Amino acid sequence: MSNNSQRYLVLISKIIFFYSIFYVVMKIIAIFDDARVIPNLILSLPYLVFAVVGGFMVKRNSYHWAYVIAGVILISIVRYYEREWMINLHEYFS
Template identity: 75%
Template sequence: MSKVSQRYLVIISKIIFFYSIFYVVMKVAAIFQGAWAIPNLILAVPYLIFAIVGGILLKRNSYHWAYVIAGAILISIVRYYEQEWMLQLHNYFQ
């Protein structure tokens, strides 16, 4: 793999890792401010998994394109459907 490609892989992996941590922290903070607990926790679980995997990758200093591709897909899908899923989960668990 070329140096430029490797550099992009590292940068994008770190962005996904930090975004995942930020998302989980924001969901927990929203719960403490009175938002629905169960839907927020359920939507935070995939990001928590990505944060853990990203932390392991960061610690080992080994990155993989599958993490980047899966992270981009996860972030896109969850952000697009977040409001709809939030309401559906709230109505289901209510």
């Protein structure tokens, strides 16, 4: 793999890692601000998994394109459908 490609891989992996941490923290803060617990926890679970996997990758300093591709797909899908899923989960658990 070229040096330039490796730098992009590391950069995008770290962005996904930090975004996942940020998302989980924001959902936890929302829970403490009287938001529903179960829907917020359910929506933050995939990000928690990506944060843990990303943490291992950063610690070992070994990155993989599958993490980047899956992360981009996950972030795109969850952000696009988040409002609908939150409403449906809220109605389901009410």
